[in-house]
Amino acid sequence: MQDETRHGDLLVILRHAPHGSSWLKEGLDVALVAAAFDRRVTLLFMGEGITALLEGQQAGPLGQKGTAPTLAMLEMYDIDSLLVEKRGMESLGLSDEQFMLPVQGVDADRIAELLASHALVLNF
Amino acid sequence: MRYAILLLDAPYTSQAVHSALRFTRALLAKGHVVDGVFFYHDGVHNAARLAAPPQDEPHLVDAWAELAREHAVPLQVCIAAALRRGLLDEQEAARHGKQGCSVEPPFELTGLGQLVDLGLRCDRLITFGP
Numbered sequence: 699m700q701d702e703t704r705h706g707d708l709l710v711i712l713r714h715a716p717h718g719s720s721w722l723k724e725g726l727d728v729a730l731v732a733a734a735f736d737r738r739v740t741l742l743f744m745g746e747g748i749t750a751l752l753e754g755q756q757a758g759p760l761g762q763k764g765t766a767p768t769l770a771m772l773e774m775y776d777i778d779s780l781l782v783e784k785r786g787m788e789s790l791g792l793s794d795e796q797f798m799l800p801v802q803g804v805d806a807d808r809i810a811e812l813l814a815s816h817a818l819v820l821n822f
Numbered sequence: 823m824r825y826a827i828l829l830l831d832a833p834y835t836s837q838a839v840h841s842a843l844r845f846t847r848a849l850l851a852k853g854h855v856v857d858g859v860f861f862y863h864d865g866v867h868n869a870a871r872l873a874a875p876p877q878d879e880p881h882l883v884d885a886w887a888e889l890a891r892e893h894a895v896p897l898q899v900c901i902a903a904a905l906r907r908g909l910l911d912e913q914e915a916a917r918h919g920k921q922g923c924s925v926e927p928p929f930e931l932t933g934l935g936q937l938v939d940l941g942l943r944c945d946r947l948i949t950f951g952p
Contacts, residue, residue: 708941708942728937731935731938732938735939737942818938818942818947820947820949821949822863
């Protein structure tokens with residue numbers, strides 16, 4: 699887990715659940731490409747996007763690849779700053795023991811700081 | 823200021839494309855630099871060469887092309903998102919054994935790395951989406 703004061707180049711905000719649309723997948727693709735080009739990337743899971751982190755996901759019946767394998771690769775890309783909106787977790791009734799990766803909860807004030815401190819913010 | 827535009831919605835679907843076009847034109851009119859427009863997610867449909875809207879409706883694909891020609895604004899289309907959605911330039915059509923192509927200059931197929939570079943080298947990146 700990276701320390702809280704380190705500010706990255708790119709903040710990717712993920713707000714969509716894994717299977718209903720390509721938002722999550724296409725958001726993660728940007729994060730991976732940026733990391734592959736040695737950019738420091740922070741991922742912020744908000745709202746339904748938080749469900750992407752749930753353990754035990756499968757590819758689903760629609761022939762998609764699913765996003766869990768991509769999340770499992772994040773460490774290989776040195777993306778270790780994984781943040782989750784606390785309020786979203788509460789409203790969905792989720793706790794971090796249910797997640798497949800170690801994450802750090804952030805409140806609204808911290809999210810405001812993150813938006814201000816990253817050079818580039820992309821919202822998916 | 824140096825601006826970049828990211829467009830995530832298809833034409834003739836919502837207001838996003840109209841807003842993006844007008845905002846980009848307004849920037850140029852104010853003397854700002856627009857370093858590029860990047861088309862991603864459903865935004866890649868803006869590059870559809872074969873779009874043929876009724877004559878009494880705005881032609882959004884042509885509007886981007888005109889803007890690019892008048893102001894030398896690069897129109898960059900994510901290649902992975904485009905190929906999935908049937909948007910191929912001549913080179914990609916040949917590579918995939920497809921007859922005809924659906925993307926032509928001034929739109930160019932490019933990688934997502936270009937989006938990150940564009941966003942980081944500009945003062946502002948403005949996203950338009952659904």
